[in-house]
Amino acid sequence: MGETSAPAATSRRFPPVPVSVARARRFVRAALAGTAPEAVPGLSDTAELLVSELATNALLHARTEIEVSAQVSGHRVRVTVRDRRPSRALVPQDCPPYAGTGQGLVLVARLASRHGVDAGDDTKAAWFELGPDGRPPPSAWELPPPPAETARTVTLVDVPGALYSAAQQHRHLLLRELELASAAGEHLVPPRDLATAHDISNVISGCVTAALRREPAEGEIRSLPLAVPVDAAPAVGTLRQVLDVAEGAAQEERLLCLPALPRNRVFERWLLDEITGQLAGAHPTAWTVVPREPGAGPAELVPWDPAHIHSSRAPTIAADEQNRIIAANGPAADLLGWHADELVGQRLTAIIPEHLRARHITAFTSLLLSGEPRILGRSVPLPALHHDGTLVPVRLFIQTQETADGRTVFVARLSPRAAVSSGTAARRPGDRRHAASGERAGRRRLEAVPTTPHPVSLIAETGAAISNAHGLDDVLQRVCQILTSRLADWCAVDLFTEDGRVERACVVHREPGGTHAEDFEGTLPPLTDEARGPLARALSGAGPLLLTEPPPAGTGGPLDADFGALFERLGARSAVVAPLRARRETIGALTVARTGRAQAFTEEYLPVVDELGRALALGVDNARLYQDTRNIAERLQRSLLPVLPEVRHLELAARYAASSATAQVGGDWYDSFILPSGDTALVIGDVTGHNLDAAIAMSRLQSMLRGIAVDRQEPPETVLRRLDLANHTLHQEATATCVYGLIKGPEEGPWELVHSSAGHPPPLLVTDDGRTRFLEDGSGLLLGMDPDVPRRSAHDAVPADATVLFYTDGLIERRGESLSDALERLRRHAAGLAREPLDVLCDELLIGLGADGADDIAILAVRPTPS
Numbered sequence: 001m002g003e004t005s006a007p008a009a010t011s012r013r014f015p016p017v018p019v020s021v022a023r024a025r026r027f028v029r030a031a032l033a034g035t036a037p038e039a040v041p042g043l044s045d046t047a048e049l050l051v052s053e054l055a056t057n058a059l060l061h062a063r064t065e066i067e068v069s070a071q072v073s074g075h076r077v078r079v080t081v082r083d084r085r086p087s088r089a090l091v092p093q094d095c096p097p098y099a100g101t102g103q104g105l106v107l108v109a110r111l112a113s114r115h116g117v118d119a120g121d122d123t124k125a126a127w128f129e130l131g132p133d134g135r136p137p138p139s140a141w142e143l144p145p146p147p148a149e150t151a152r153t154v155t156l157v158d159v160p161g162a163l164y165s166a167a168q169q170h171r172h173l174l175l176r177e178l179e180l181a182s183a184a185g186e187h188l189v190p191p192r193d194l195a196t197a198h199d200i201s202n203v204i205s206g207c208v209t210a211a212l213r214r215e216p217a218e219g220e221i222r223s224l225p226l227a228v229p230v231d232a233a234p235a236v237g238t239l240r241q242v243l244d245v246a247e248g249a250a251q252e253e254r255l256l257c258l259p260a261l262p263r264n265r266v267f268e269r270w271l272l273d274e275i276t277g278q279l280a281g282a283h284p285t286a287w288t289v290v291p292r293e294p295g296a297g298p299a300e301l302v303p304w305d306p307a308h309i310h311s312s313r314a315p316t317i318a319a320d321e322q323n324r325i326i327a328a329n330g331p332a333a334d335l336l337g338w339h340a341d342e343l344v345g346q347r348l349t350a351i352i353p354e355h356l357r358a359r360h361i362t363a364f365t366s367l368l369l370s371g372e373p374r375i376l377g378r379s380v381p382l383p384a385l386h387h388d389g390t391l392v393p394v395r396l397f398i399q400t401q402e403t404a405d406g407r408t409v410f411v412a413r414l415s416p417r418a419a420v421s422s423g424t425a426a427r428r429p430g431d432r433r434h435a436a437s438g439e440r441a442g443r444r445r446l447e448a449v450p451t452t453p454h455p456v457s458l459i460a461e462t463g464a465a466i467s468n469a470h471g472l473d474d475v476l477q478r479v480c481q482i483l484t485s486r487l488a489d490w491c492a493v494d495l496f497t498e499d500g501r502v503e504r505a506c507v508v509h510r511e512p513g514g515t516h517a518e519d520f521e522g523t524l525p526p527l528t529d530e531a532r533g534p535l536a537r538a539l540s541g542a543g544p545l546l547l548t549e550p551p552p553a554g555t556g557g558p559l560d561a562d563f564g565a566l567f568e569r570l571g572a573r574s575a576v577v578a579p580l581r582a583r584r585e586t587i588g589a590l591t592v593a594r595t596g597r598a599q600a601f602t603e604e605y606l607p608v609v610d611e612l613g614r615a616l617a618l619g620v621d622n623a624r625l626y627q628d629t630r631n632i633a634e635r636l637q638r639s640l641l642p643v644l645p646e647v648r649h650l651e652l653a654a655r656y657a658a659s660s661a662t663a664q665v666g667g668d669w670y671d672s673f674i675l676p677s678g679d680t681a682l683v684i685g686d687v688t689g690h691n692l693d694a695a696i697a698m699s700r701l702q703s704m705l706r707g708i709a710v711d712r713q714e715p716p717e718t719v720l721r722r723l724d725l726a727n728h729t730l731h732q733e734a735t736a737t738c739v740y741g742l743i744k745g746p747e748e749g750p751w752e753l754v755h756s757s758a759g760h761p762p763p764l765l766v767t768d769d770g771r772t773r774f775l776e777d778g779s780g781l782l783l784g785m786d787p788d789v790p791r792r793s794a795h796d797a798v799p800a801d802a803t804v805l806f807y808t809d810g811l812i813e814r815r816g817e818s819l820s821d822a823l824e825r826l827r828r829h830a831a832g833l834a835r836e837p838l839d840v841l842c843d844e845l846l847i848g849l850g851a852d853g854a855d856d857i858a859i860l861a862v863r864p865t866p867s
Contacts, residue, residue, distance in 0.1 A: 011069035016059055018183045024055040024068045028079060031070035043130050047079055050108045054081040054126050057105065060179060061198060062124070076113070076131035086124040151227040154278045156208075156271065157286035159224055162304070162402035164208065167268045170260050171201055174246035177255040188249055189242050197242035200235035203228070204275070226275075233279045240272045258368050261400060261408055262376065266290070304401040304409045310340075315394075315414040319348045321407065323364055332414060335394075337387030353385045355840045359847075376400065380851040381657035382843050384414060392416075395657070458486055459611055466619035472505075472627065475619045480508035483612070487605075488592035490570050494524065494535065495580070495588035495620065502527055502539065502559070505588075509570070520566060525558035533560030534577045538589035544578035544610045546603060567593070574600035578613035582621035590616055640699050645674050649747040651863040653838035655846055659810070659856055666856035667694030667736065668808045669702050675742070677713050681706075684760065684806040684860050685738035697734035701727065701783070705740065716740045716756035717778070717791035724758070724787040735784035739763060739806055743798070743862060751798045751864045756791055758783045761809055761823075768801040770831040774823065775804075803841065803863045805830060810855030811845065825849065838863055 010031040014020035028051045032044045051068060058066045062083035069080045108115050112128035119125075175198055181188055189197075204226075211224040250259040260268065270290050278284060306327040309316050315332035319325050328343040336343075336351055343350070348364075349357045363375070376398050383391040395415040400408050465478040476493050483491045489510040497503050502524040525531075527539050533556045534545045550572065551564045567575070575593035579586050590613045594601060644652045654670050667687025674680055683705060687698045701723065708722045719740050727733050741755030741763070755763065755775070759782035762774040778794030798804060812822040829848050833841040838861045850857050 010071070011067055013065055013067045014055070016063050016065055018059065020059060020066065021052055021055045024066070024081075025052050027068055028070050032072065032077065043077060046111055046130055047077055050111060050128055050130075051079050051081065053105070053107055054079075054128070057081075058083040058126070060176075061202060063195060076129055078127060078129045080125050080127040082123050082125040084123055086119040086122065150229055152230045152279060154226045154228045154275050155284045156224045156226065156274055157284045158288040159222060160287070160402070161212075161222070163263065163267050164271075166402045166408065167260070167264045167271065168205060168208070170257075170264055171243065171268060172205075173257050174243060174250065174255070175201055177250075177257050178242065178246050181249075181255060186254075188254070189245050193238050193242055196235050197239040200232060200239050203232065204236075204239075204271075228275060228279065230279065233276045236272050236276050236279075240269070243268065261367070263400060264402075264408075304403045304407075304411075309411070316411065317343065317348075317351070317414065318409050318411045320409060321368070323348050323361075325350070326409065335392060335414060335416070336384060351385050353383050353391055353839075353843075355837055356382065356843055359840075359844070375847065375851065378851040381655075381846045381857070393655075393657070458482075458608065459615060461486070462612055462615050466615060466622075469619065469623070472620060472623040475616075475623050476506035477508070479612075479616050479619070480506050483592055484508050484510040487608075489595045490572070491590065491592045492520070492566065493580075493588060493590055493616070494539065496539070496586075500526075502588075520569075525562055527559060528557050530557040531559040532556045533563055534575075535563040535589055535591070536560060538577045538579045538591075539586060541579050541581070541586045543589075544576050544606045544613065546601060546606060547575040547577065548600060549573070571595045576601050576605055576609040578609045580613050580617035580620060582617040587617060587620060636695055636699075640669065640695070640702065642671050642673075644672050645680065647674065647680055649749075649864055649867055650680055650743060651838050651865055653842045653859075653861045655842045655857070655859045657810075657846055657850055657857045667698040667734075668810065668856040668858040669698045670806065670858045670860040671702055671706060672860065672862075673706060673710070675710060675713055680743045680862070681709055682741045682743065682755075682804075682806060682860060682862060683738065684808065684858055685736055686760065686808045686810075686856075686858070687734050687736040694734075697730075697732075697736070700730065701734060701736060701738070705738070709740070715793055716742060716754055717780075717793045720756050720758050720780070720783070721787065721791050724783050727783055728787050733784050735782060737761075737782055737809075741804075741806075743804075743864065745798075745864070747867045749800055749864060749866060751800075753796045753798050753804055754793055755796075756780065756793045758791070761807065761812065764805040764807075764826065764830055765796065765798065766803045766805065766830045766834050767799055768834055770834045772827045772831050774827075798864055800864055800866050803830075803834065803838070803861055805841075805845075806860040807845075808856065808858045810857040811849050811859065813855065 012024075012027050014023055025048045029044055029048050032047060047070070051070075055066060055068065058064075058081050062085040064084040067080075067082040069082070071078045108128050111130075113131045115126075115128040117124065117126045175194070178188055178194055179198070182191060182194060207226040207228055208224060211226050246255065247259050247265065249255045250257055259265075267287065270285075270287055274284065304318075306318070309318055309327040310329050315335045316329050317325055317332050318327040325343050325346050325348055328338075328340045330340055333340040333343060349360065352360050367376070375396065378397070380396045382394065382396055384394045384396075386392050393416070396412055397415070398410055398412045401411055402408060462479055462482055465482055466475055469475040469478050480491045480493065491508055492504060493506045495503055495505045504521045504524055507520040527536055533551050534543075534547055536556070536559050537543065538545060550567045551560065566572075570593065572593035573596045575591055577589055577591045580588040580590055590609070592601075592609055641656055644654055652672055654672070656668065656670070658666060667685075667689055669683075669685050669687075671683040672681060683702070685698070685701060685705075687694045687701065689697075704726045705719065705723050708726070709719050712719065712722065714722075720738065723738070723740075727736075736758070737760035738758045739755055739760045741753055743751060743753055745751035753763075753765075753775070755778055757779045759780070762776045762779065765773045765775055775794060775796050777796075778792055780791040781789050807826070812826050813819070814822060826845075826849065829845060830841070833844050836844065842859050842861055845859060846857065
């Protein structure tokens with residue numbers, strides 16, 4: 001320390017028990033009392049804090065007797081904590097403010113003037129110094145690595161950095177809580193197993209930390225070679241067993257920490273299995289190809305970034321672990337009647353209907369406390385709350401993402417109820433990062449772009465990708481990824497919008513993480529007469545055009561300048577720009593480019609890119625036509641949903657949800673109206689098919705049934721017979737199921753349901769005490785089969801506060817399941833909701849039974865209530 005005569009250090013030994021930490025703090029304070037330099041205010045407090053961290057670290061990981069020494073020399077203080085396990089190196093971690101563990105060494109490194117670790121043959125000493133002068137160059141905690149002959153390389157392929165950070169923090173948190181429980185006398189695992197788990201967990205953390213420092217950060221996903229001790233497999237197995245016990249204890253609230261979320265749990269198991277498997281000679285398995293259950297995957301390869309939310313075209317909202325909205329985009333705000341900035345900071349319950357808030361809080365708390373998902377990774381139909389208090393039918397799809405500092409963010413896409421939800425997170429093409437294994441990515445970086453084009457296979461592959469795509473964004477993303485893997489270093493697609501603007505709809509770079517697409521996508525300057533550059537010419541129908549050098553700067557209009565800037569920022573040296581033509585109109589332009597590292601484009605590529613542009617234009621045009629048809633179908637479906645009547649002594653509620661996978665519009669319908677006699681009519685039906693034809697047939701049947709019922713006021717079986725006769729007069733008669741029923745009785749009761757069924761699933765009667773009964777009488781042949789077959793009605797008493805539930809088969813039917821099992825599941829769910837308000841009952845049935853359904857769903861519920 002530069003002093004010619006330093007006072008002797010005061011030292012004391014402490015046994016390996018938790019109370020020794022407090023005693024070490026008191027010892028250091030006493031040793032420094034009256035001797036600490038006055039030039040450093042609070043030095044004794046800082047020394048006491050830091051020695052607590054080092055002593056805790058030594059007792060927790062070395063588990064030997066420790067010796068603490070304190071020495072004052074001039075204006076500097078040096079404190080040393082020595083243990084008797086030199087082979088156990090310190091494992092510093094990158095610990096954000098949100099980490100529950102691992103802060104000790106970071107705290108010492110940030111507050112001390114100098115720090116370090118010295119190892120001898122029998123002891124290891126971690127030390128720090130405090131002083132008033134400026135801090136010298138950073139010192140390190142690391143000890144020399146173990147000899148290479150005692151280690152074996154284990155390769156972790158496709159490790160998402162944010163997910164690893166979250167899993168590591170949770171692993172250390174569980175082990176710390178087990179240690180604290182053990183110190184309190186509750187031994188959930190044998191002490192020897194806990195010690196082994198601590199040791200190997202630190203070894204794994206140290207190996208990954210070292211690998212991260214060796215490997216260049218080329219993106220969020222990387223492959224890491226770890227130098228793991230050859231004999232580590234048994235210890236890793238013990239660690240997994242200990243973590244399983246800890247997870248169970250956390251779920252039972254026996255530890256002061258939450259269990260892991262599903263994906264973190266699956267990732268931790270994959271990590272440990274990779275280490276033990278590869279040590280036994282198995283080949284690596286990439287994390288990105290590991291199958292996962294809903295809620296635990298698929299792996300989200302994009303780290304959390306609010307820019308991804310704001311650039312998404314789908315209504316998207318993100319919330320944190322405190323159930324507070326942290327990001328919302330314009331489409332979501334428009335859908336819900338808010339400004340996006342007003343949503344940020346609100347509790348998530350601000351957009352949840354009041355009758356579902358208690359359920360949401362229960363489910364969210366259950367997820368955090370148990371780690372068991374209910375709706376994560378599933379497409380669930382439910383209502384959202386508009387700012388004006390009305391309900392907006394949506395399909396909700398939630399996935400989790402991890403931030404770089406290990407926190408979890410819940411990202412929810414809200415699809416209008418009639419819109420298809422494919423079961424994957426909705427993102428702009430630029431928000432998706434290429435997800436290849438580390439080995440494949442490594443090969444790709446070494447491969448050169450083909451020297452000659454292969455038009456047949458490339459065009460065939462592009463056509464197949466377009467055929468398998470779902471929606472415009474998917475078409476663009478798939479095609480651009482093929483082009484950047486087979487032909488170019490990057491590509492861009494610019495499209496005309498309906499109002500004549502030009503939008504850069506997709507940018508994809510060859511290198512994983514090579515570009516942030518949101519920086520380039522969006523609305524471009526308008527196409528004007530002064531724009532004469534290659535993009536402007538292609539948008540005007542010229543091309544394909546070959547560029548062997550960047551476009552000249554300072555000429556043309558803003559559109560030309562924007563295209564030149566794109567070239568410069570992406571490092572392009574040659575390119576082909578081709579128009580996209582469909583139905584004799586130019587709808588956009590395709591640009592494929594190569595950087596200086598690759599062979600330049602030549603004229604022989606022009607016909608290839610031109611043909612690719614034709615295929616892409618056809619895919620874009622078809623996707624847009626499909627979207628237009630879908631919008632028409634959605635408006636049609638909404639126009640066909642009736643407004644339920646208001647009846648003094650009856651509660652009525654209904655729901656409709658299109659298929660989560662296929663249908664935009666279908667043949668399911670419900671209806672209710674008051675007859676001139678005062679009876680309330682109840683209708684539910686299902687036309688065969690899941691397309692626009694089914695919806696048209698449904699609308700005809702719905703209108704005819706209401707007209708016949710109101711005009712004739714006849715018994716239900718007669719009304720259905722007349723409906724079937726009218727159906728046979730249509731040019732193309734429909735095949736359908738239907739239930740037509742009447743609720744009869746005065747306001748004060750008693751009430752009776754008279755109904756007739758044309759091949760439809762039976763209504764379910766649920767009394768307020770939870771008893772259930774299917775009303776199976778009155779069933780008959782489907783509509784559209786034989787109108788002359790006699791029909792019959794059933795008469796059933798409906799007690800006060802009982803619910804009669806009408807539903808279509810999409811609510812209950814599941815592939816590979818018998819009808820009796822499906823009906824029994826409905827019975828159980830409905831019985832548990834017997835006393836809930838009808839809105840709650842309907843929404844809970846959709847959430848519990850309608851998630852990920854492959855068919856449309858319609859629900860109609862009625863409940864007589866005494867005046």
